[in-house]
Amino acid sequence: MEINIEGIIIIVGNYGSGKTEVAINLAVNRKRAGIDVRMADLDLINPYFRTREARKSLSVLGIDIVIPPLKYFHADLPILSPDVAGLIQNPSTLTILDAGGNDDGAMVLAALGDALKNKSLRMLQVVNPFRPFTETLEGCIKIRREIEKAAKRPITGLVGNANLMDETTREHIHEGYDFVVKLSEKTGLEVEFITAPVDLLSSLDHNRFSHPVLPIERQLVPPWKKAVKLV
Amino acid sequence: MGKKVLMKGNEAIGEAAIRAGCLNYFAYPITPQSEVAEYLSHRLPEVGGVFLQAESEVAVSYMIFGAAGAGARVFTTSSSPGISLMSEGLSYLAGAQLPAVFVNIMRGGPGLGGILPSQADYFQATKGGGHGDYHLLVMAPASVQEAAEMVMRAFPLAEKYRNPVIILGDGLIGQMMEPVEFPDYLKTEPTKKDEWATNGMQFRNSNKPNLVKSLFLDPNQLNENNLILKAKYERMKTEDTLFEPYNIDSPYQVLIVSYGTMSRVCKTAIDHLKENKFEVGMIRPQTLFPFPEVAVFKAASKETCKAVISIELSMGQMVEDVQRCVQGLRPVHWYGECGGNVPTPEKVMEVVKSLV
Numbered sequence A: 001m002e003i004n005i006e007g008i009i010i011i012v013g014n015y016g017s018g019k020t021e022v023a024i025n026l027a028v029n030r031k032r033a034g035i036d037v038r039m040a041d042l043d044l045i046n047p048y049f050r051t052r053e054a055r056k057s058l059s060v061l062g063i064d065i066v067i068p069p070l071k072y073f074h075a076d077l078p079i080l081s082p083d084v085a086g087l088i089q090n091p092s093t094l095t096i097l098d099a100g101g102n103d104d105g106a107m108v109l110a111a112l113g114d115a116l117k118n119k120s121l122r123m124l125q126v127v128n129p130f131r132p133f134t135e136t137l138e139g140c141i142k143i144r145r146e147i148e149k150a151a152k153r154p155i156t157g158l159v160g161n162a163n164l165m166d167e168t169t170r171e172h173i174h175e176g177y178d179f180v181v182k183l184s185e186k187t188g189l190e191v192e193f194i195t196a197p198v199d200l201l202s203s204l205d206h207n208r209f210s211h212p213v214l215p216i217e218r219q220l221v222p223p224w225k226k227a228v229k230l231v
Numbered sequence B: 001m002g003k004k005v006l007m008k009g010n011e012a013i014g015e016a017a018i019r020a021g022c023l024n025y026f027a028y029p030i031t032p033q034s035e036v037a038e039y040l041s042h043r044l045p046e047v048g049g050v051f052l053q054a055e056s057e058v059a060v061s062y063m064i065f066g067a068a069g070a071g072a073r074v075f076t077t078s079s080s081p082g083i084s085l086m087s088e089g090l091s092y093l094a095g096a097q098l099p100a101v102f103v104n105i106m107r108g109g110p111g112l113g114g115i116l117p118s119q120a121d122y123f124q125a126t127k128g129g130g131h132g133d134y135h136l137l138v139m140a141p142a143s144v145q146e147a148a149e150m151v152m153r154a155f156p157l158a159e160k161y162r163n164p165v166i167i168l169g170d171g172l173i174g175q176m177m178e179p180v181e182f183p184d185y186l187k188t189e190p191t192k193k194d195e196w197a198t199n200g201m202q203f204r205n206s207n208k209p210n211l212v213k214s215l216f217l218d219p220n221q222l223n224e225n226n227l228i229l230k231a232k233y234e235r236m237k238t239e240d241t242l243f244e245p246y247n248i249d250s251p252y253q254v255l256i257v258s259y260g261t262m263s264r265v266c267k268t269a270i271d272h273l274k275e276n277k278f279e280v281g282m283i284r285p286q287t288l289f290p291f292p293e294v295a296v297f298k299a300a301s302k303e304t305c306k307a308v309i310s311i312e313l314s315m316g317q318m319v320e321d322v323q324r325c326v327q328g329l330r331p332v333h334w335y336g337e338c339g340g341n342v343p344t345p346e347k348v349m350e351v352v353k354s355l356v
Helices: A019-032 A051-060 A083-089 A102-111 A137-151 A170-187 A198-203 B009-019 B034-046 B057-069 B080-095 B122-126 B144-161 B171-175 B219-239 B260-275 B293-301 B318-326 B345-353
Strands: A007-013 A037-042 A064-066 A094-099 A121-127 A157-160 A190-197 A213-216 B005-008 B024-027 B050-053 B074-078 B101-106 B137-139 B165-170 B177-180 B243-246 B254-257 B280-285 B287-289 B307-312 B332-336
Touching: A007 A019, A007 A102, A007 A137, A019 A037, A019 A051, A019 A094, A019 A213, A037 A051, A037 A083, A037 A102, A051 A064, A064 A083, A083 A094, A094 A102, A102 A137, A121 A137, A121 A170, A137 A170, A157 A170, A170 A190, A170 A198, A190 A198, A198 A213, B005 B009, B005 B144, B009 B034, B009 B074, B009 B101, B009 B144, B009 B165, B009 B171, B009 B177, B024 B034, B024 B057, B034 B050, B034 B171, B057 B074, B057 B080, B074 B080, B074 B144, B080 B101, B080 B122, B080 B219, B101 B144, B101 B171, B122 B165, B122 B287, B137 B144, B144 B165, B144 B177, B144 B219, B165 B171, B165 B260, B171 B260, B243 B260, B243 B293, B254 B293, B254 B345, B260 B280, B260 B307, B260 B345, B280 B293, B293 B318, B307 B318, B307 B345, B318 B332
Parallel strands: A007 A094, A007 A121, A037 A064, A037 A094, A121 A157, A157 A190, A190 A213, B024 B050, B024 B074, B074 B101, B101 B165, B137 B165, B254 B280, B254 B307, B307 B332
Antiparallel strands: B005 B177, B137 B287, B243 B280
C-alpha cells in the first residue's frame, strides 16, 4: 500500500512525537516516487534536532528546504523566514510544513493564517504512544485540542509513529498501530499512514495494517551514530 | 512506570526527581534545559508538588536554601550562565550543610556563549564556582537512562552528606531522546533530618534547637566547620566515587578519560579501532568530584599503555585532574572542542592513533 499524499501537508504533534523525522522521511519517500517536494522548517521552539540539520542530505536528493537565514541557524530565537509564505503561495506537488511541538510550536501556523487562507491543505497529528502525555487516547485528544486552538485550524488526520528509537521492536509497531486505530475511531480522524524503522519492515505482520507504512531511515542522530544514508 | 518510555533527557530529569520523592522545584528557564520546567509545570500539579518560576537564578538559589533548611527535598535545573548566578547560593548551602540537588545542562561559554553542547563548566562544578572551601558532589550522566538514575541517587547522596549535589550534563543529555525506565528501588525517604532541619519543633521528635547558618565569626568555630566539610569530602572520595571502565581488559596502547556524551563518541571510536586491531581503553568518570583518582592511575599504569588522553568538550579542564592522577607516569594529552560541535568518532580515532 503506497502513501498517496500531495498538496500542502502540515505536520504537528506533541513535543518529541517525531514530527521532524516523519517530515523528512515523508519528503524522501515521495521524492523517490518521482514527486516534486519542498519543505519548510517551522520549528521555532526546539534548539536541537531540527529539520535544518538534515538539509544537506535533503538537498542532494533535490528536496528544496526553507530554513531561517544561516546566520540564525543556531539561534534559539523564534525566526520565521519570509520565504515560508512564498513557499505556500507557490507550492510544489507536495509541500511539507514541519511545525514545532505542542501548542507552542503550532502557534506559528496562526501567524501564517493569511498565507494559508483558502489553500487546500491537510494538518496531520503525529502520535507516539510511548511518549509522556500521549500514552492515552485522552492525552492525544487533549494535545489535539491545544494544537488546534493555537494553530487556529483543525487537525485533519493522524500519523502513527510508535517507536522507542533504537529499541523499537515489531511488537511496539503492532501495539502502536492498534492504538492509533482506536484514536481514529474515537476522533473520526483518518489514519494517513503509520511509520516503522526501515530494518523492521520485513518482520512486521503487514496483514494487520489497513493503512500504508512509511519506512523511517533515521536522520536525526546523536554525534556517535550515523544517519541512514539516503543516496 | 515499569515500562520503557521515550523521553528527552530534560523530561526524564524532571520525572526522576518526582519519582525520587522531590516535590519542590524552583527554576528560571534557559536553553538548553527549559524542557525540565515545561515538563514539571504539567507534572508537579498532578502529584501535589510545587513549581515556582523565580525572578532570577539568584532568587532560585535562595528559595532552595529556604526549602532545604526546612528539611524539604528540593531541586533546580539551569544551564551554565544560570549556574554562575546560583553559585553564591551554592556556597551558602555548602557552608550551612544543606542538602539540595542542582542540574546544569551545560551550553557553550564563557559569557552567553552559545546554546549547543559543552562541558566547559567542569572547573566551575568541581573546583568551586562559589567562594570558600567547599565542594559539590558532581555526577555526570552519559545517557538519558543514567541521567534519570543519577537524579534519583542525588537526593539520598545530598542528604547523606548534607551537601549540594550537582548533575553535570551537556546540552545533548538534555535534548536527546532515548528510551528510559524509572527504577522503583531508587525511591528513598529522607533520613535524620530532625537532627539539623529547621522544620518547626512540633514536627520533630527531638527538643534540640536546630540552626541553619554559614556565618561563623569566631575563627575557631569557622575552622572547625571547614574541617567538618573537609572530612565529608574525604568520605565522598572513599565511599561514592563512581566510574565506568571500557575495554580496560584489552592490551590497550592508549587510555582515554572522557565523560558525558563525549564518552559515547569515544566508545564508538574505541569499537571501530578494535576492529582495526588497535586497542584503546577508557575510564569514564561518573562522578567528577570525587574524581576516580585510583582508577585512572591504575589504568594508566598498565604496561601496554603508552599515552593517556583527556577528551572533553572544553579547552582542557578535566585534563588537569587526569595529569594529577597519572603523576607523570605517562604523557597526558588533551583533545576537545568547545564551540558546540561534538567531535565525530572518526576525528577521535585520528587523534588517538596519532599518539603512538
